[in-house]
Amino acid sequence: xxxxxxxxxxxxxxxxxxxxxxxxxxxxxxxxxxxxxxxxxxxxxxxxxxxxxxxxxxxxxxxxxxxxxxxxxxxxxxxxxxxxxxxxxxxxxxxxxxxxxxxxxxxxxxxxxxxxxxxxxxxxxxxxxxxxxxxxxxxxxxxxxxxxxxxxxxxxxxxxxxxxxxxxxxxxxxxxxxxxxxxxxxxxxxxxxxxxxxxxxxxxxxxxxxxxxxxxxxxxxxxxxxxxxxxxxxxxxxxxxxxxxxxxxxxxxxxxxxxxxxxxxxxxxxxxxxxxxxxxxxxxxxxxxxxxxxxxxxxxxxxxxxxxxxxxxxxxxxxxxxxxxxxxxxxxxxxxxxxxxxxxxxxxxxxxxxxxxxxxxxxxxxx
Amino acid sequence: xxxxxxxxxxxxxxxxxxxxxxxxxxxxxxxxxxxxxxxxxxxxxxxxxxxxxxxxxxxxxxxxxxxxxxxxxxxxxxxxxxxxxxxxxxxxxxxxxxxxxxxxxxxxxxxxxxxxxxxxxxxxxxxxxxxxxxxxxxxxxxxxxxxxxxxxxxxxxxxxxxxxxxxxxxxxxxxxxxxxxxxxxxxxxxxxxxxxxxxxxxxxxxxxxxxxxxxxxxxxxxxxxxxxxxxxxxxxxxxxxxxxxxxxxxxxxxxxxxxxxxxxxxxxxxxxxxxxxxxxxxxxxxxxxxxxxxxxxxxxxxxxxxxxxxxxxxxxxxxxxxxxxxxxxxxxxxxxxxxxxxxxxxxxxxxxxxxxxxxxxxxxxxx
Numbered sequence: 024x025x026x027x028x029x030x031x032x033x034x035x036x037x038x039x040x041x042x043x044x045x046x047x048x049x050x051x052x053x054x055x056x057x058x059x060x061x062x063x064x065x066x067x068x069x070x071x072x073x074x075x076x077x078x079x080x081x082x083x084x085x086x087x088x089x090x091x092x093x094x095x096x097x098x099x100x101x102x103x104x105x106x107x108x109x110x111x112x113x114x115x116x117x118x119x120x121x122x123x124x125x126x127x128x129x130x131x132x133x134x135x136x137x138x139x140x141x142x143x144x145x146x147x148x149x150x151x152x153x154x155x156x157x158x159x160x161x162x163x164x165x166x167x168x169x170x171x172x173x174x175x176x177x178x179x180x181x182x183x184x185x186x187x188x189x190x191x192x193x194x195x196x197x198x199x200x201x202x203x204x205x206x207x208x209x210x211x212x213x214x215x216x217x218x219x220x221x222x223x224x225x226x227x228x229x230x231x232x233x234x235x236x237x238x239x240x241x242x243x244x245x246x247x248x249x250x251x252x253x254x255x256x257x258x259x260x261x262x263x264x265x266x267x268x269x270x271x272x273x274x275x276x277x278x279x280x281x282x283x284x285x286x287x288x289x290x291x292x293x294x295x296x297x298x299x300x301x302x303x304x305x306x307x308x309x310x311x312x313x314x315x316x317x318x319x320x321x322x323x324x325x326x327x328x329x330x331x332x333x334x335x336x337x338x339x340x341x342x343x344x345x346x347x348x349x350x351x352x353x354x355x356x357x358x359x360x361x362x363x364x365x366x367x368x369x370x371x372x373x374x375x376x377x378x379x380x381x382x383x384x385x386x387x388x389x390x
Numbered sequence: 391x392x393x394x395x396x397x398x399x400x401x402x403x404x405x406x407x408x409x410x411x412x413x414x415x416x417x418x419x420x421x422x423x424x425x426x427x428x429x430x431x432x433x434x435x436x437x438x439x440x441x442x443x444x445x446x447x448x449x450x451x452x453x454x455x456x457x458x459x460x461x462x463x464x465x466x467x468x469x470x471x472x473x474x475x476x477x478x479x480x481x482x483x484x485x486x487x488x489x490x491x492x493x494x495x496x497x498x499x500x501x502x503x504x505x506x507x508x509x510x511x512x513x514x515x516x517x518x519x520x521x522x523x524x525x526x527x528x529x530x531x532x533x534x535x536x537x538x539x540x541x542x543x544x545x546x547x548x549x550x551x552x553x554x555x556x557x558x559x560x561x562x563x564x565x566x567x568x569x570x571x572x573x574x575x576x577x578x579x580x581x582x583x584x585x586x587x588x589x590x591x592x593x594x595x596x597x598x599x600x601x602x603x604x605x606x607x608x609x610x611x612x613x614x615x616x617x618x619x620x621x622x623x624x625x626x627x628x629x630x631x632x633x634x635x636x637x638x639x640x641x642x643x644x645x646x647x648x649x650x651x652x653x654x655x656x657x658x659x660x661x662x663x664x665x666x667x668x669x670x671x672x673x674x675x676x677x678x679x680x681x682x683x684x685x686x687x688x689x690x691x692x693x694x695x696x697x698x699x700x701x702x703x704x705x706x707x708x709x710x711x712x713x714x715x716x717x718x719x720x721x722x723x724x725x726x727x728x729x730x731x732x733x734x735x736x737x738x739x740x741x742x743x744x745x746x747x748x749x750x751x752x753x754x755x756x757x
Binding site for chain 1: 432435436455459495499502506521570574598599
């Protein structure tokens, strides 16, 4: 899309180009991105509403009476219609009225069971259903100035929470206790909540890249991996620090330095026009050089925005080029079974000439 | 299923009867119910694993390396296989090996986009895909003694949290503050977390049956609807109380009495063999008689178990008969725009002769 375009205008143009009459949008972040409507879905089975965006003409937000007021207040520019008898019944009256013959839908946010019902209705109405998986996501990848500001606020608050908790960390606290303290602090400071389940993994537990906080107590001298993020005004943050209570041993210090060096190499490689694979390789080469290539079993990073995991990816399989305005994590790690793990994660905006780091916290430089 | 059957044996018998060679189970509660594997899914896009249950032969749990240890520890009786190249690649080698020709899958927990990939692979392997929406859910509806005990524990802890918070309620606290205090208290007392977003709706906000906690401050004399539930050892609780700080006015008192009377009528109608519609009507008649029939806009109740919303339903459209061992909520309400709401919700087990109430808390009897 051109820079002056609104996301809605960009979608409408795509619809016209592909000879689609309308698009149904149920994916909550896409819904919010296009309409401003902030409701979340309790689950994919319990939708808070669906947008119907005609290629020409005014867009609609279909929802139920629970969200009536919120929809009208937030989705300005959208006509809000309620579906007392369910979405399908409303669609069945609206599609012919709007002359919809080819209807695009989000294949990646529609259950097979729901699709079957939709397909029956569409067959009755002689409407062709056309599946898409990233029509809106594609627009979300490059952030505008307002979005970058929102993400930066989210990162800033997340760091504030980290610093507060970090100061209070003591041997004898359990991983779960620390994770809860983090999430409580996030909410107290005004976040909607964590952007993913907070990870606190101490000692050997850190060897699992996605460890779940346990009753294990923090001990002196061991690395503790803390991976945390929050949602503020809809936008996510994501940061990992590996801290040590007391004095780290030499192995820990050298591993933290190795991982930090890999992170800096990844950041240095970040730039519009470079592929996700190339950035991953820049960081991975350092870990491989340190002799831990087989202990870095995940990708280097991922996009962050309204979702905490979104396009692009920084990993071996991602051959697409990055563009200015993308926001990514850079998070190399080393995981040693029975010993533990080290991971450092910052977020950065891709620019034409390189990147702009979103984090200010430098806890990993302490040692 | 017969009472002595394990859920797994019941599923296998169903598969044989329907000439299905195997069933794929990805829905997290179904997965846990059949295998004991407790991992949750971050989202429907980020699965923690899938069961493959052959009609004959040993069942499998397919997952990735993050869940390796947990899967082996919890899914006893299941052979754990990892899918380093993704589930589809593993299925493509396993299905022919197991001689699977007709494969059942959960249509209500498979995205259309994923189904399309699965269908391509199945076509290559000449495997027929057969969609189901409640093969496992059907078994989960009637709870066994161990499940009832787990649900009762969950209800008990939820009441303990309510009592603790209730004692500390003061005018000037915000709805959000109270909701957070509730969820913190749940976790502190050992719950995995809330079973749904805690609702605290004061004064006029209570007029929305699903209000989201706001910054509004509690005031004396107003009704405050608190709808809260937690997850303990996988099982959910769900309870609503409407409390008043200070002295309620006559209208509030008479509405609470009306709603309580409706609740008692619903509970009195509860019994194996009765339809969900009949129970709903028993309670609704009271609200209608009080002149508020059009102010009770939702169903009377729903099943609770591993999921906080599951079969059966108690509402106008539910014509199926209840059976002993089902666990339901009974939650009539009255919602008056601009004034506020009253809702009371308890949980009960359906028995052959009536019901057994799971709640002990009687806060609604205070006035």
